[in-house]
Every structure is written in C-alpha cells, then in structure tokens.
Amino acid sequence: MWKVTLLLSCAAWNLNCLAAEGSQRRLVALNRVETPDAVPTVIQNRFFTKQYRLEAGASFGSLLNESYSKTQSVGARAGMFFTEKIGAEYNFVNFRSVDSVDLVALRTQEICIEKECKSLEPSFIRLNRMHQLQAVTAPIYGKINLLDTVILYSDLTLSAGLAQVQTTQGNKWAFTPGIGQRFYFSKSFSLRVDVTDVYLKESYVSQGKTRDNWRHNWMAQAGLSVFLNSGGQ
Secondary structure: OHHHHHHHHHHHHHHHHHHHHHHHHHHHHHHHHHOOOOOOOOOOOOOOOOEOOEEEEEEEEEEOOOOOEEEEEEEEEEEEEOOOOEEEEEEEEEEEEEEOHHHHHHHOOEEEEOOEEEEOOOOOOOEEEEEEEEEEEEEEEEEEEEOOOEEEEEEEEEEEEEEEEEEOOEEEEEEOOEEEEEEEOOOOEEEEEEEEEEEEEEEEEEOOEEEEEEEEEEEEEEEEEEEOOOOOO
16 A cells, blocks of 8 residues: 555655646746847937928929920928927929910811811910918828838928919919928938929810809929028927
C-alpha cells in the first residue's frame, strides 16, 4: 500500500512540476509577444502655429468649364489666421483669355436671313480681373511620416467670400465658395492647391432678347505661400 501511495505522490509532484514549467513557458512566450524588439516610432506633434502670422503668396491656374475660350490666371494673395482654424484672405487674380478651337470653328459658319448673311457669334462672358475677400477655415489637419525622415504637414481648407470681377460684360459681384489643400514643407513655406467657384450673373442673347443667367466659373489654382512673421503662441 505504501508503494502505491508513494507512486501517486511522485506522479502528482511530476504533474505539478510540468504544470509549473508549462506556465513559465507560457509566461515567457507572452512576455516575448508583449515586448517587441523594435520600439514603434511616434509621429511628432506640430512644430509651428499659424495664428497671427501674415501670409503672402502667388498662384497660377485656369478656368475649367469654358466652351468658347481658354482662360489662364495669375494671382497674388495676402492673409492671416486669427486662430489655428479661422482666418481671412485677400486675393487678386488677373485672367488672360484666348479663343477656343470650338469658337474659331463656329465663326466660320454663316447664317443668312433675307439675303443678309453673317457669321455666328455666341454670347458668353470672359473674366478679366478679380478682387476677392474671403473667410477661411482649416478644420482638418494631418501629418504624413515619409520613411521616418520627413514629416509632411497638411491642412484641408474651406473658404467663402465675395469678389468684384471685371468682365467683358462690365463689373459684376460674385460669390466665391472654395476648397483647398496646403502642404507645409517647413515652418514658413507651403504648397497650395485651391479650387474656387466664381459664381456670377452673366447676360446672353436668346431669340433676339437679352437674358440673365447665373453661371459657375470653376477656377483651379496652385502656388506657393510663405509666412512672413513668427506669429503668436
């Protein structure tokens, strides 16, 4: 009887040892999983602010939705953010327009009424110059870590304002909602891409009568901007 008891005690002791050894191995395995060899890199916080920093820039672009002309734009801007997300901006844009291929082809056609013939000349508006004042907000801010070497900062901007536009139909007021993206390469310099809707009323001739119509003029611009002072924290 004592031999059976001794054998059972040894077996129980061995099982306890194996269980303890297994637990230790599982603990080591868990520790190895929970403690990686390489510490993950944390993207840094923003290292500059926009508040009370005077901004100046230049841009180039074009109108996207024209049928009878091709218009290029050259502009300059000045602005300031009063907080990190809200600011104001003034834009001056000069437009240069040339006839499109469709307009040149249309003018070669003639229409004759009672023995009087004349070439077709569509009625449309050309933009010449624009002075724009708008409010700007930057609600979305992001950062991109490029190979743990360069941190590229960006702002998504929304804007809305009014503009006085010199056109071939005289001076007109326009609403100018827009959206843009800014990419900051340093504390002062940034690349900007903006799309603005110059929404104004144009006149056109239909069936011998002059009518008015609200028209969207989609303007895309890209350019560089620079902060001219250190601003406030």
